[in-house]
Amino acid sequence: MSKIKTPQAIRGTQDIFGPDAEAFAFVVETFERVRKLYRFRRVEMPVFEKTEVFSRAIGETTDVVSKEMYSFEDRGGESLTLRPEFTAGIARAFLTNGWQQHAPLKVATHGPLFRYERPQKGRYRQFHQIDAEILGAGEPQADVELLAMADQLLRELGIEGVTLHLNTLGDAHSREVWRRALIEYFAAVRGELSEDSQERLEKNPLRILDSKDPRDRQFVADAPKIDVFLSDEARMFFDAVTSGLDAAGVNWTRAEGLVRGLDYYRHTAFEFIPDEGSAAAAALGSQSTILGGGRYDGLLYSLGGPHTPAVGWAAGIERLAMLVGEKEPTATDVIVVAESDDMIPKAIGALAKFRELGFSADLIASGSPRKRFDKAVKTPASAIVSLRTSVEGVTSNFRGSNPKASEVEAAWNAMRHNI
RNA sequence: GCGAUCGUAGCUCAGUUGGUUAGAGCGCCGGUUUGUGGUACCGGAGGUCGGGGGUUCGAGACCCCUCGAUCGCCCCA
Incomplete structure (x- = not known):
């Protein structure tokens, strides 16, 4: 193969x-x-x-x-x-x-x-x-x-x-007269210009004016100015x-x-x-x-x-x-965690509802069940809703304390028994 | 088109004048610990050292070629 x-x-x-x-x-x-x-x-x-x-x-x-x-x-x-x-x-x-x-x-x-x-x-x-x-x-x-x-x-x-x-x-006219004056000026010191600028003299004389080479710069200061020809x-x-x-x-x-x-x-x-x-x-x-x-x-x-x-x-x-400096992606409004696989359908239901309500939402439901909550904690988010099954049945945990989290929590409390 | 520097794990990098089986941190996967929890510990996967050729008893390291990247020159609509 x-x-x-x-x-x-x-x-x-x-x-x-x-x-x-x-x-x-x-x-x-x-x-x-x-x-x-x-x-x-x-x-x-x-x-x-x-x-x-x-x-x-x-x-x-x-x-x-x-x-x-x-x-x-x-x-x-x-x-x-x-x-x-x-x-x-x-x-x-x-x-x-x-x-x-x-x-x-x-x-x-x-x-x-x-x-x-x-x-x-x-x-x-x-x-x-x-x-x-x-x-x-x-x-x-x-x-x-x-x-x-x-x-x-x-x-x-x-x-x-x-x-x-x-x-x-x-x-057009001022420009052409200025250009001719520049060629005349630089041609007089041709031998002292950089190799590049000697070539520019033929092809694009105006460009000599913004040459980086110090050999050219000494002449640039006294070169003819456009103002004279305007x-x-x-x-x-x-x-x-x-x-x-x-x-x-x-x-x-x-x-x-x-x-x-x-x-x-x-x-x-x-x-x-x-x-x-x-x-x-x-x-x-x-x-x-x-x-x-x-x-x-x-x-x-x-x-x-x-x-x-x-x-x-x-x-x-x-x-x-x-x-413009570092721009971090905006934090997710809510992360939904299915801490055990049997909670995945409920988690998907919650996700759908959150998104309908205009909250940005993401799901964590893979990898080691024990580590799913930790993954959510490490993700930039305003709030976490975590679902798990225990001896008492389905339990959920809400985490987050900021204005956006309060909105998410209100929404979660309204939907939690209908998913 | 020209020049300089660089290329080792998914990422950031270490690897002594050439010397045994190529390493770390982060990330990933799993386990233990904790049990309303951002902790700690253990383990695992993952590399033909960019590719090819050469020198050598022996090359990640030295030489040549090649590919790629970065930065600069030229150019800049």
Whole structure:
């Protein structure tokens, strides 16, 4: 007889259980509650799309598309991709379902995403995000609304030591002029940059600004600032965002080096990042951004739609869960113990009644009869009802002294002769 | 794609410069004690030491390969 080898989980996937799963659920529940306060409508999206949805949105040639997506061919030979982000799919749905009629449309969703990357702390191949978007809104108030929600969410999750880092990339023209200035500036010191940044100079010069290499950092401080290149309109937009945040009571800090890699981003870019030396920073390792987003006025057009302004953010549920602290599962209201096997039918009857009455209830009726009560005692519960047979006949014992236990006891006294 | 560290029981881990039959705690199963009880004690099951090859009289330990995990780099939509 050949021993069957247990299949292994896919690299980068997680089986979340116990306190981690409780923390995960807490994040999702809090998000659902807060998004309703801000009147974001729930949407459910497919987990896969035609590959072009993402390749057009993100850019055909980037490493991101060519190497880091989970793409495959279906039986008809069409290239499909497991969603690596929510935004492109939502933008596609906005166009294909005629959601323009609802603009400005505030939507929120959450669920699994997939990226073909090497796993490390806070990064998995299947991971989970919460996501909020406002489509068809070009006003800075939309940015403020979105950021106020993000800020309140983090507070309601009890996450501290995290600050909103805010930047503007300007409009398309300001951004392009700034980009050229950066290339010129860094090209002049090319030989002194890190190898990585010499390559970035060709592929993605803005990224040099947030390089971790000290060889680059010495030049970053004096690099050209976007502010110099902002058009009047772009400056007014950013001023409206920041004054709106101040009015909403959202703390923020200017981060001139914060950039986005993709061309469709305009104006606002932001990340919530743990403060240096905070507990949150220590808990997250090198993956420090816990919530990020920006304005992507160019995206819907790149998917073949009309020019449509939009802004959104997403946050990794796993990373947030790491910051919310231990979440113990809630205690069971009542544990029913059948201390002998002949009590099992009565115990099952009691269980059914307790659950009908809205009490959470669980049964212990296996293993050594002598140890069943001890098992119940070790289980977190408000109350225990234990059934056994003795020379006097059926006896029951109630244990527990707290408000919930009193409710359980009243219910038990009412049902005990009818089970 | 690159680098570092790690892999011994269900879990957390010990195991000396290579040396007899691989251990502990917790958990699990059973028994004794207690008998309105969260106690204590006794016993049991469970390991091809991630896998393969090599060095050696002898490998959990040393070498090579491989698989996996963790953390970091690149990338970060």
